[in-house]
Amino acid sequence: MVTYTMTSSLYFITFGMGASPFTNIEAVKVFCQNMCVSILLNYFYIFSFFGSCLVFAGQLEQNRYHSIFCCKIPSAEYLDRKPVWFQTVMSDGHQQTSHHETNPYQHHFIQHFLREHYNEWITNIYVKPFVVILYLIYASFSFMGCLQISDGANIINLLASDSPSVSYALIQQKYFSNYSPVIGFYIYEPLEYWNSSVQEDLQRLCSGFTTVSWVEQYYQFLKVSNISANNKSDFISVLQSSFLKKPEFQHFRNDIIFSKAGDENNIIASRLYLVARTSRDKQKEVIEVLEKLRPLSLSKSIRFIVFNPSFVFMDHYSLSVTVPVLIAGFGVLLVLILTFFLVIHPLGNFWLILSVTSIELGVLGLMTLWNVDMDCISILCLIYTLNFAIDHCAPLLYTFVLATEHTRTQCIKSSLQEHGTAILQNITSFLIGLVPLLFVPSNLTFTLFKCLLLTGGCTLLHCFVILPVFLTFFPPSKKHHKKKKRAKRKEREEIECIEIQENPDHVTTV
Numbered sequence: 001m002v003t004y005t006m007t008s009s010l011y012f013i014t015f016g017m018g019a020s021p022f023t024n025i026e027a028v029k030v031f032c033q034n035m036c037v038s039i040l041l042n043y044f045y046i047f048s049f050f051g052s053c054l055v056f057a058g059q060l061e062q063n064r065y066h067s068i069f070c071c072k073i074p075s076a077e078y079l080d081r082k083p084v085w086f087q088t089v090m091s092d093g094h095q096q097t098s099h100h101e102t103n104p105y106q107h108h109f110i111q112h113f114l115r116e117h118y119n120e121w122i123t124n125i126y127v128k129p130f131v132v133i134l135y136l137i138y139a140s141f142s143f144m145g146c147l148q149i150s151d152g153a154n155i156i157n158l159l160a161s162d163s164p165s166v167s168y169a170l171i172q173q174k175y176f177s178n179y180s181p182v183i184g185f186y187i188y189e190p191l192e193y194w195n196s197s198v199q200e201d202l203q204r205l206c207s208g209f210t211t212v213s214w215v216e217q218y219y220q221f222l223k224v225s226n227i228s229a230n231n232k233s234d235f236i237s238v239l240q241s242s243f244l245k246k247p248e249f250q251h252f253r254n255d256i257i258f259s260k261a262g263d264e265n266n267i268i269a270s271r272l273y274l275v276a277r278t279s280r281d282k283q284k285e286v287i288e289v290l291e292k293l294r295p296l297s298l299s300k301s302i303r304f305i306v307f308n309p310s311f312v313f314m315d316h317y318s319l320s321v322t323v324p325v326l327i328a329g330f331g332v333l334l335v336l337i338l339t340f341f342l343v344i345h346p347l348g349n350f351w352l353i354l355s356v357t358s359i360e361l362g363v364l365g366l367m368t369l370w371n372v373d374m375d376c377i378s379i380l381c382l383i384y385t386l387n388f389a390i391d392h393c394a395p396l397l398y399t400f401v402l403a404t405e406h407t408r409t410q411c412i413k414s415s416l417q418e419h420g421t422a423i424l425q426n427i428t429s430f431l432i433g434l435v436p437l438l439f440v441p442s443n444l445t446f447t448l449f450k451c452l453l454l455t456g457g458c459t460l461l462h463c464f465v466i467l468p469v470f471l472t473f474f475p476p477s478k479k480h481h482k483k484k485k486r487a488k489r490k491e492r493e494e495i496e497c498i499e500i501q502e503n504p505d506h507v508t509t510v
Contacts, residue, residue, distance in 0.1 A: 066090065114420045119413040122468045131469040138362060138461070145365025150373050157375055161441045179210075180276040181308045187270050189303040194235040201302055205293075212273035214252035218243055236265050274306070348401040351471075352394055355462055359389040362458045363451065370450055377444050381451030385458075392427065392459050393467070395419045400471055408472045416468060423463050431456045 057067060064073045079087045121127060156169050185206070192198050193215065202215060221243050222229055229235040236258075244253055257269040293306045363385050372378050396419050403411035434456075437449040 108421065110421045110424060111417070115417050118420075118464075119416055122416075122465065123409045123413065123472060128469050128472070131465055135466050135470075138466075139358075141369065142362040142365030145368035146361060148368050149364070150368070157373065157443045157447065159443060161443055161446070178277060181310050182212075183209075183274040183276070184307045185272040185274050185304060186307065187272075187302060187304045190266055190268050191270075191302060192232070193267065194229055194232060198302070205302065205304075206272065206274060209274040209276050212275075214249075214255050214270065215272065217249060217252065221249070233264075236267065240265065345398060345401045348394075348398045351397045351401070352390065355393045355397065355467060356386060356389045358466075359393075359455075359458045359462055360385055363454045366454050366458070367451055370454070372447055372450050375444075375447065377447045378451050381448065381455065384452075385455045388430075388455050389459050389462075392423050392463055396423065396463055396467065397471075412468045412471050416464075420464070424460075427456050427460045427463075 059065075060067055060070065065071065066073055074082075074090060079091060082090075122131075156166055159165050159169070199215075199219070206213065218239060221227075222238070225242075227238055227242075229238050239256075240258070243249055244256075255271045256267060259266045259268045360382065364382060367378060396415050399415040399418055400408075400411050403414055405411045405414060431453065434449055434452055437445050437452075440446075
């Protein structure tokens with residue numbers, strides 16, 4: 001069990017480092033430090049307090065003591081004479097058994113259902129073709145969803161579901177989505193605005209945009225008024241004394257920062273506003289605009305920056321699909337090398353990789369078909385899906401690989417009988433714990449609910465439907481176990497024959 005958890009922890013850490021949507025190195029360092037501390041504390045907790053609680057609970061159950069009240073459980077005859085509520089509270093759910101019973105869970109209703117009904121049904125030869133068809137449908141929808149992955153740079157995902165801003169964002173996207181957000185164009189160094197070459201550079205940078213610019217309005221004002229301002233003093237004098245005092249141009253006062261050094265005025269900073277015309281795929285075009293403008297701010301003679309509050313999220317989400325996939329690929333390779341020395345059986349590791357990959361791709365594809373974008377929440381859920389899938393598939397797979405029954409069908413039956421109850425209880429409690437998320441008025445929380453629901457559902461489907469059928473078709477073969485048992489039986493028979501021949505006078509009875 002420690003091997004399973006260690007393997008899943010390595011997957012979680014490596015994928016967490018590779019699939020983080022944030023490009024800030026400090027954020028990645030903090031994430032990795034928190035993960036390492038959490039895993040160390042988790043191991044310490046399991047091997048100390050939690051392990052002691054398991055031992056104590058096992059002793060209570062072995063001696064038929066109540067798990068809550070720690071008192072002796074009454075006999076069945078005594079309970080029959082008491083009310084129903086008393087029987088419900090004081091009964092342990094098992095019939096009176098002997099003290100040396102090897103498996104006290106044989107009478108549990110889930111164990112009984114798996115052993116007597118489900119194992120026989122899922123391994124039936126007439127059920128297997130339908131399971132294969134079901135998996136093909138599952139794989140088809142997953143592949144179709146993976147081809148439609150979209151980035152999550154949608155401001156609606158960051159708002160509360162009952163916020164008035166959601167209505168604004170929906171109307172803006174529906175009727176005014178042909179225009180980008182208003183981009184602030186900030187010139188933060190003194191510039192010779194009266195120079196014709198500087199004017200040409202500004203026009204070249206703003207070409208292709210709809211601009212709200214004091215520079216253009218001022219040049220137009222000079223042209224209409226037939227005023228010449230070819231030097232610094234005339235340019236600033238007309239700007240302050242004439243242009244900015246007109247009512248229709250007074251709103252530009254906040255866009256120009258003047259500095260007075262003695263009797264001379266200077267323009268030390270100014271700002272313009274740019275709006276780009278976009279098509280339906282607004283997000284990618286805005287990101288392309290950013291990628292074009294930002295290098296120009298470093299290479300051109302005009303020192304400027306461009307900014308809009310939505311750029312904070314676009315910077316993160318512009319890399320949320322490509323970079324995590326590339327780095328996660330390296331993470332998979334690294335994890336496979338590390339886990340190769342920790343696994344019990346190489347073939348079990350191979351099956352584990354296939355199962356986790358199938359679950360991960362299924363969650364990713366179905367998540368996309370359920371209108372979930374690739375934002376920070378969905379990416380973290382995909383990382384958690386790896387850990388969740390490993391924790392539930394690894395015990396089932398390794399028990400099957402190491403089983404010594406005569407056939408694969410018998411091996412998968414014993415695996416389900418041994419681990420099926422725990423897996424079903426764990427996933428069921430996990431899914432029930434997601435119900436409160438439905439009542440939180442937040443789109444991010446609803447995204448979390450969708451992703452975790454798909455994680456639990458796909459893992460449950462693989463553990464109880466897909467793996468029990470596919471493991472009966474493919475390796476590992478169980479024929480070598482038959483040969484070993486036959487060889488041992490023949491060797492034992494030969495030894496008995498030799499003993500009888502050495503003692504001819506010895507009389508035995510059957």
